[in-house]
Amino acid sequence: MNPKFYFLPQEKQQTILNAGFHVFSRNSYRKSPMSEIADAAGISKSLLFHYFHNKKELYLFLWDTCAKITVEEMERSGTYEQTDLFGSMEYGMQVKLSLMRRYPDIGVFAVRAFYEKDPEVSSDIQRSMGRYLAVHAEKKLQKLDHEDFIPGIDLQMMYKEMYWASEGCLWEYIQRGSMDTDAMEKDFHELVDFWKKVYIRKGQGDKR
Amino acid sequence: MNPKFYFLPQEKQQTILNAGFHVFSRNSYRKSPMSEIADAAGISKSLLFHYFHNKKELYLFLWDTCAKITVEEMERSGTYEQTDLFGSMEYGMQVKLSLMRRYPDIGVFAVRAFYEKDPEVSSDIQRSMGRYLAVHAEKKLQKLDHEDFIPGIDLQMMYKEMYWASEGCLWEYIQRGSMDTDAMEKDFHELVDFWKKVYIRKGQGDKR
């Protein structure tokens, strides 16, 4: 891509990226017209082609940006260092929310890109997934201590259930199209509170 | 639409409907080409236009079919009569699964159609939603008895959490593109089992 893109004011860069995320997240690669992206960004198609020489380049750039931003945000917020299960759950959500506030469609875009079948881009996407996947290695389960949770509970199932519930909550907002991150944050927080009340073993005061 | 469609063998009707659900569930209304639907159904575009005079008619027919089939299946399975919370949850899932086995993309289609913005169809969709919505009136919460559940639990939050988790589970399969209904049924069932173990108050033997 044209390095001049980097010299644009941050805000304008973000607007263009968001336009890309928006269109590509709602249509397949092939059915996402550059003209529609340009319109969403408030610039002419010609200018968009000036910064990104063709559609594939823009798409792959968005994908890389996606991965880069995510890793940055996780490092910045200290999500990696989180050891407590509920804490890491809440931190993970905070990362998602913070990303979504700046780039409302980045989440849906990432999922769609990952499953994109178009041969023009699918191989490139899959190839660059190596690094991205390494991040999400979920080894948290093995570190859990049964003593901290209510007796007899299936911890693996509990984790799966928590994961699905948070995804289901997120999904509800996404479908509705209203990316009200504040409302989402509230819902997420209530979710974690609910889990803590239900799953954590009580009796000996503060655990650990 | 052409009444001759009804005289087609059930199987062929279903193939055509599924082709429609498939394409319309993956693209917006405007970006779902009739040719693609015809190909997916294994017939020529001309024949598709022979049964449905134009795209809008096919789309609205699919939508109506969607609502009709759902109500039928819920009546057939006796979901409406279910009073127990977990039971109605499991019955509801069974309905979804049974529909999804015959029409793999009907769920995603329904959601997309509901939020479709294209002025050519959006008003018609919204208008016909009156009947459809009446079905989903969730008055279940008010009938619940606190004595049946673990002490101090927020029943409304519990229900919300269960709903989100099942939606999140479904959503995971949908994104992956693999509509393995048997695996989904297993996951759903395990979910309900888990909820029962965690949420139901124990002590006085069988409740009620």
Add this chain to the structure above:
DNA sequence: CCTCCGTTAACCGAATCGGTCAATATGATG
């Protein structure tokens, strides 16, 4: 042979696509 009838290939005009390019608008410099 003819006549239905399900089905299709070929076609139509209009729109849209990715991408190019010459022209214009803008702003700094002398």
Add this chain to the structure above:
DNA sequence: CATCATATTGACCGATTCGGTTAACGGAGG
């Protein structure tokens, strides 16, 4: 004001795709 570099655009291109039409094909029954 004139000059020049740069940012931005409208107009255009050839190719493709769109929704929809139409004439013809092909097989079954009389």
